[in-house]
Amino acid sequence: MSWKEVCPYNPKLNIDVEDLYIYDTTLRDGEQTPGVCFNLEEKLNIARKLDELGIKQIELGFPAVSDREREIIKKIAEEDLNADLLVLSRALKEDIDKALYCDVDGIITFIATSPLHLKYKLHKTINEVEEMGMKAIEYAKDHDLFVAFSAEDATRTPLEDLIRIHKNAESYGADRVHIADTTGSSTPQSMYYLCSELKKNLKKAHIGVHCHNDFGFAVINSIYGVMGGARAISTTVNGLGERAGNAPLEEVVMALMVLYDLDLKLNISLLKELSKMVEEYSKVSLPVNKAIVGDRVFYHESGIHVDGVLEHPLTYEPFLPEKIGHNRGIVFGKHSGCSAVDRKLRNMGIEVSKEDLLKIVKKIKDTKEKGEDIEEEVFKKIVKEVIKENK
Numbered sequence: 001m002s003w004k005e006v007c008p009y010n011p012k013l014n015i016d017v018e019d020l021y022i023y024d025t026t027l028r029d030g031e032q033t034p035g036v037c038f039n040l041e042e043k044l045n046i047a048r049k050l051d052e053l054g055i056k057q058i059e060l061g062f063p064a065v066s067d068r069e070r071e072i073i074k075k076i077a078e079e080d081l082n083a084d085l086l087v088l089s090r091a092l093k094e095d096i097d098k099a100l101y102c103d104v105d106g107i108i109t110f111i112a113t114s115p116l117h118l119k120y121k122l123h124k125t126i127n128e129v130e131e132m133g134m135k136a137i138e139y140a141k142d143h144d145l146f147v148a149f150s151a152e153d154a155t156r157t158p159l160e161d162l163i164r165i166h167k168n169a170e171s172y173g174a175d176r177v178h179i180a181d182t183t184g185s186s187t188p189q190s191m192y193y194l195c196s197e198l199k200k201n202l203k204k205a206h207i208g209v210h211c212h213n214d215f216g217f218a219v220i221n222s223i224y225g226v227m228g229g230a231r232a233i234s235t236t237v238n239g240l241g242e243r244a245g246n247a248p249l250e251e252v253v254m255a256l257m258v259l260y261d262l263d264l265k266l267n268i269s270l271l272k273e274l275s276k277m278v279e280e281y282s283k284v285s286l287p288v289n290k291a292i293v294g295d296r297v298f299y300h301e302s303g304i305h306v307d308g309v310l311e312h313p314l315t316y317e318p319f320l321p322e323k324i325g326h327n328r329g330i331v332f333g334k335h336s337g338c339s340a341v342d343r344k345l346r347n348m349g350i351e352v353s354k355e356d357l358l359k360i361v362k363k364i365k366d367t368k369e370k371g372e373d374i375e376e377e378v379f380k381k382i383v384k385e386v387i388k389e390n391k
């Protein structure tokens with residue numbers, strides 16, 4: 001049995017997975033979620049787990065934030081991790097010096113390019129900003145860092161500025177240029193358009209996309225970015241990040257692997273565990289129906305679904321939960337059907353008549369409709385009552 005079954009009309013992504021980079025920023029943008037602050041042990045555990053998963057690049061933090069942040073990053077950089085370790089730097093020499101102090105493999109250096117940010121935040125012209133960006137790239141490349149140059153608020157920046165600046169960034173040695181959808185205000189079509197226009201103008205620098213989830217588009221925008229020629233996707237575990245967060249790692253990974261059939265060569269059996277770890281450390285709890293990793297996304301109650309799943313899980317699941325270290329559950333309630341109840345009874349070593357089975361199912365529905373959850377004890381009580389009635 002295959003572990004997944006999807007819509008046969010899904011398009012193929014004709015890309016070489018060797019060239020595709022997922023760079024996870026749980027430890028930087030994820031930590032910028034209001035109220036979240038990871039300590040050394042937590043950052044270290046998350047970094048190790050991301051590494052075990054097989055993520056190629058991990059953004060560890062923003063060294064300019066504090067002395068403590070710098071020490072934490074430096075400590076993690078001393079670990080023997082396979083992933084390339086990156087940090088965020090403004091387009092300032094002092095920030096890059098702090099990255100160098102941390103002894104990481106590379107930086108993501110950013111500066112805003114949209115008219116809104118230029119006028120109200122930076123109080124600079126586009127030319128001044130461009131010059132700062134290029135100086136930062138030059139300085140970082142002189143120190144042998146991997147350099148991703150990120151145009152902050154790129155999706156609200158005039159195309160001619162974006163193309164000129166990114167071409168220039170490439171000529172200064174940037175290994176990658178990022179389109180940051182800082183306010184999550186692009187659509188899949190615009191992300192596709194921006195990436196493909198940019199790709200036409202670059203010789204060898206890769207394009208990365210950093211998508212925010214303000215409209216719930218972060219995952220699909222990232223995938224359309226890849227369709228348009230991007231080869232790096234920014235993610236965070238559980239979709240943590242500023243405001244509505246970033247593209248959730250688990251959703252990007254599973255969409256690419258299941259829906260688009262790409263073999264990312266990741267140890268996805270760790271996904272549920274990683275999500276739980278980040279949920280605990282961040283204290284940002286997930287809804288039980290959060291895509292991919294929510295506690296109850298593989299739970300079934302209605303009779304028709306339970307019957308189907310018990311015969312073949314893929315009737316009502318797109319992939320097998322155990323592949324990501326998750327589990328399936330059967331819940332009893334208003335929508336329960338006879339065969340799920342019968343199967344549970346048989347598992348408990350109890351055989352009942354057709355008539356009693358119907359009575360038990362009716363009682364389960366009544367109990368739930370009166371507001372009581374059908375926990376194990378409640379289930380047993382109902383069964384006992386029905387059997388007793390017959391004596």
Ligand code: MN
Pocket residue numbers: 029182210212241242
């Ligand atoms: Mn961001």
